[in-house]
Structures are given as C-alpha cells and as structure tokens.
Amino acid sequence: MNKKLLSLLAVSTLSLGVLTACGSGEKKSEETKTEQSAEVFAGATAGTDNFDTLSKGLSKDGAWIAAISKDLDAADKTLNVEGDFKNKEGEEARKLALYTQDADRKVTDRYTLTVQKLEVNSPQFYISNGTVKGDVEVNAEGFHGQTGKGVDGEAMIDGNLIFKNQELMDAYNKLPSEEQVKVTGETTVK
Structure with a gap:
C-alpha cells in the first residue's frame, strides 16, 4: 500500500x-x-502585393514604413502618402520599401510599383530601393532616396519628378547625389 x-x-x-x-x-x-x-502597431507594415493595403499603409492612419512584396501594377491609380510619422529613432520619416531583404539586411529583391502618380504629402518621405514607375509629385519637405551601406542611389523613378514649388526642388537638388533618386523623366516644378 x-x-x-x-x-x-x-x-x-x-x-x-x-x-x-x-x-x-x-x-x-x-x-x-x-x-x-x-x-x-508602433510603425512598420509587412510587405503587400495589394494596392488597397499599400494605400492604407501610407495613409495618415498608416505606419511610418510601408512595403511591397513583389511588383505591383496599379497604372491607373494615384497613391497618396499622407501624415506625419517618426521612425524607431524618433526622427520624422516616412519610407516606401520596394524590396525584400534577408536576416542580415542584405537586399535580396527589388520591385517596381507602377502607378499613374505617387503624391507625397508626408515630410521626410523617401523611396528605398526599387522603382516607382509613374510620376512622383512632391508637396512636402525632405523628399529623398534611401542612403546607407549598399543602398545609396538604388531608388529610381521611371517617370517625372514634380515639386510643388521651387523651394522644395532647390532643397532636393542640394542633397548629395547618393540621397537623390534616379529619374528617367524630367525634374520640374508644377
């Protein structure tokens, strides 16, 4: 027992x-x-292959960073970038990531976002890697391309880059070349 x-x-x-x-x-x-x-919820969105999801990510209620996970064709649509955001360092920033990367942060693929127009109304907005095919209209301060080890000058606009006023274009033109986006069309003021 x-x-x-x-x-x-x-x-x-x-x-x-x-x-x-x-x-x-x-x-x-x-x-x-x-x-x-x-x-x-603090700031990043996963990559998407859907225009509506990307639009929400770049809306005033979106996140500081939005990304695509493959080429995205919305040639008949305008993508609006709205709102003021801060990155994880607390700096004003807004990022459109047109690429994927591995665990070591090495870019593994670059993508093309095709739109009729990308309208930038967020300050300090930048395109990271990849290509925006269509016109980009800049209405806010601080527009640039991503910089950093291995990504300097890797963002491209296959279309025109149009600034709201001369002051915005002059500020952009003063950036170092590695912070500027490659543009196949014209860079002008509205």
Missing part, C-alpha cells in the same frame, strides 16, 4: 511539474506575441 501511495504521489508531483512548465511556456509565448504585435 505504501508503494502505491508513493507511486501515486510521485506521478502527481511529476504531472504538476509538467503542467506548470507547459503553462509558463504558453504565457511566455503569449507575451512574445503581444510584444511583436506592439512592434507592428
């Missing part, structure tokens, strides 16, 4: 230990999911 009681007690203790371990793992997993969700 003592052996049965000891065996039952041992099994109960072991079961309790296993359940406790499983329970704490689930809690940690939930905490991780919550932290990841908070990061997503």
Whole structure:
C-alpha cells in the first residue's frame, strides 16, 4: 500500500511539474506575441502585393514604413502618402520599401510599383530601393532616396519628378547625389 501511495504521489508531483512548465511556456509565448504585435502597431507594415493595403499603409492612419512584396501594377491609380510619422529613432520619416531583404539586411529583391502618380504629402518621405514607375509629385519637405551601406542611389523613378514649388526642388537638388533618386523623366516644378 505504501508503494502505491508513493507511486501515486510521485506521478502527481511529476504531472504538476509538467503542467506548470507547459503553462509558463504558453504565457511566455503569449507575451512574445503581444510584444511583436506592439512592434507592428508602433510603425512598420509587412510587405503587400495589394494596392488597397499599400494605400492604407501610407495613409495618415498608416505606419511610418510601408512595403511591397513583389511588383505591383496599379497604372491607373494615384497613391497618396499622407501624415506625419517618426521612425524607431524618433526622427520624422516616412519610407516606401520596394524590396525584400534577408536576416542580415542584405537586399535580396527589388520591385517596381507602377502607378499613374505617387503624391507625397508626408515630410521626410523617401523611396528605398526599387522603382516607382509613374510620376512622383512632391508637396512636402525632405523628399529623398534611401542612403546607407549598399543602398545609396538604388531608388529610381521611371517617370517625372514634380515639386510643388521651387523651394522644395532647390532643397532636393542640394542633397548629395547618393540621397537623390534616379529619374528617367524630367525634374520640374508644377
């Protein structure tokens, strides 16, 4: 009888230990999911292949960064970039990522976003890698291309770059060449 009681007690203790371990793992997993969700809402969007999703990401209620995950053709549409945003360093910024990267942050693919027009109304907006095919109209300060190791000068506009006024164009033209976007069309003032 003592052996049965000891065996039952041992099994109960072991079961309790296993359940406790499983329970704490689930809690940690939930905490991780919550932290990841908070990061997503704090500023970044996953790449999309849908124009409406991209539009929402670049709206005034969107995120500081929006991305596409493959070439996206919306040749008959205007994409509006609205709102004031800050990046993770707390600096005013707005980014359109037209690429994917690996775990080491090396660019693995560049994409083309085809639109009738990309209208920029967010300050410090920049295009990172890839190509915008269509006209880009800049109505806010600080427009530029992404800079950094391996990405200097890799953004391109296959169309015209049109500034709202001479002051915006002059500020852009003063940027170092690696911060400027390659433009196949004309760079003009409205």
